[in-house]
Amino acid sequence: MAPLINFVFFILGSLLELLKWAVIISAIISWLVAFDVINLRNQAVYSISRFLDAVTRPLLAPLRRVIPPLGGVDITPIVLILIIVGVQSFLLDPLHRTMLNILG
Numbered sequence: 001m002a003p004l005i006n007f008v009f010f011i012l013g014s015l016l017e018l019l020k021w022a023v024i025i026s027a028i029i030s031w032l033v034a035f036d037v038i039n040l041r042n043q044a045v046y047s048i049s050r051f052l053d054a055v056t057r058p059l060l061a062p063l064r065r066v067i068p069p070l071g072g073v074d075i076t077p078i079v080l081i082l083i084i085v086g087v088q089s090f091l092l093d094p095l096h097r098t099m100l101n102i103l104g
Contacts, residue, residue, distance in 0.1 A: 026052035
């Protein structure tokens with residue numbers, strides 16, 4: 001039973017890590033587009049941007065309704081990253097240890 005529990009928590013941790021990187025890369029791409037360093041007319045950039053937006057928008061939208069932009073700067077990606085790191089550190093790891101202790 002322990003290998004299955006380890007595998008499930010590995011997958012959950014990996015998905016949260018990928019989500020964290022998707023938020024970071026999406027924010028960087030949005031800055032590069034805003035400062036006209038890269039252009040969305042490039043098909044590859046457009047595809048990557050749309051994919052990352054589709055992944056991160058459902059998680060950022062509720063935060064954007066609660067947290068207003070500060071001085072025109074959207075801080076919701078930072079808040080989402082802090083939430084993801086908090087879930088990884090304070091929920092996922094202790095839950096993993098607890099599950100291993102209970103189910104052995």
